[in-house]
Amino acid sequence: MAKKDYYNILGVDKSCDEKSLKTAFRKLAKQYHPDHNSGNPEAEAQFKEVSEAYERLKNPESRAAYDRYGHAAFDGSAGRGQGGAGFDGNFSSSFSDIFNDFFGDFGSTSRSNASANRGSDLRYNLEISLEEAFNGKSDTINVPMNTTCSTCSGSGGEKGEAPIICPSCQGSGKTLASQGFFTIERTCSSCHGNGKIVVNPCKSCAGQGRQKKPKKLNIDIPAGVEDGNRIRLSGQGEAGIRGGGPGDLYIFISIKPHIFFERDGSDLFCNVPVSMATAALGGQINIPTVDGGKTRVVIPEGSQNNKQFRLRSKGMPILRQKRQGDLYLKITVETPINLSKKQKELLKEFEEMSNDKTNPESHSFFKKIRDLWQ
Ligand SMILES: [Zn+2]
Ligand SMILES: [Zn+2]
Incomplete structure (x- = not known):
């Protein structure tokens, strides 16, 4: 017929x-x-x-083809034989970029029904402090996204009417179209590859089954997270189209710079300036720790500039472990400035009493230079 x-x-x-x-x-x-x-x-x-x-x-292109060839434009018989063997199948996939340029979605055959309906994965950037990374954190965040439409419960149809199998493609999401002598599989334009259509679209969501509405989520940031870590919340991304599966939500963690501590993995580093006298005589200093407490560090007599102290297990927790990294303190010996007359006199007197025992490095260095010049 x-x-x-x-x-x-x-x-x-x-x-x-x-x-x-x-x-x-x-x-x-x-x-x-x-x-x-x-x-x-x-x-x-x-x-x-x-x-x-x-x-x-x-579709204007498909309409023009129909006006020219009638129904033969879509059954693959129009222009058959002119292109020669090998063009029908592989041509469309290997040259899909060219086809996309010329024909819009012609030639794009890779979208499956499931992925066409699935909601997008979303990224949410969360900045936390080093202390929060140390302790872990529970937080409530509001993520702007498309959520399931409450009017149609995601079906996309008026009064929750379910979508029907797309009559154009019988649910496959694809149709065959001819352009001159090429036969190209293309995404069905009635259902956009979904395989289903909504005849009376829900008015709240225009048939999409989802609406823009921020989603409130409770999240748990585990202790020990690092800058650049991401946390995947499966199924908490954007709602799918007309009841399609939801995407995932990825929380990207960044950690604010800290005034005292630098971090490398689970270890922390801290520079501590100490006075020349403390470095020479020895003493005790109090250092803040990332857990909010403080710890006393003994500076031994005769500590040199850049001397490093390791405080075991005073660093960051290691993710999903019960261990902690270390805290490294590095001292910077501060040369005194803005000295009073009295201080200068004392230092001069002090310098006169110095010898190769009190300042072995500088003495030996300048001795070598003198030997060289003689
Ligand atoms: Zn709706
Ligand atoms: Zn269709």
Whole structure:
């Protein structure tokens, strides 16, 4: 049986514009919709016919092909043989970029039904302090995203009406189209590859099954997280289209710089300036620790500049372990400035009493230079 003319099916003129095409389709689709004609196979057939006709004509390229070749434009017979063997299958995939440039979504065949519906993965940036990274943190965050529409519960249909199998592609999400002598598999433009369509779209979400609404989430940041770590919250990303699976949410952690501590993995580093006298005589200093407490460090007599002290297990916790890194203190011996007359006199007196025992390094260095010059 010869196929009916698409324009006749929709009851429009061959020269009609896109808008009247859409109006005609909407009217007929409502009339023949399976929800209003349950148990009526004739209406179902007509609904399929109407949908197919509209799908072919709403796209200008496909409409032009139909005007030129009639139904042969879509069954793969138009221009067959002109292109030669090998063009049909592989050509479209290996040259898909070129096809995308010329024909929009022609040639893009890789989207599966599931991925077309699935919601996007989302990234949320969270900045925490070093102390929070040390202790771990529970927080409530508001993530702006598309969430499941509450009016239609995600179905996308009015009053929660379920989507129906797309009549244009019979649910496969793909159609075959001919452009001249190429036969190209393309994403079905009626259902955008989903395999299902919504006839009466939900008004709250325009048939998408989801709406923009921030999602409130309670999150637990484990102790020991590092700058650049990401936490994956499976299924907490964007809601899918018309009930498709949700994406994931990734929380990207960054850690604010600390005034005292630098971090390398689980170890912490801290520079401590000490006075010349403390370094020479020895003494005790109090150092803050990242847990909010403090610890006393003994500076031994005669400590040199850049001397490093290791305080075991005073560093950061190691993620998912019961161990902690170390804290390294490095002292910087501070040369005194803005000295009073008295201080200068004392230091001069002190210097006169210095010898190769009190300052072995500088004495030996200058002795070597003197030997060299003589
Ligand atoms: Zn909705
Ligand atoms: Zn389809």
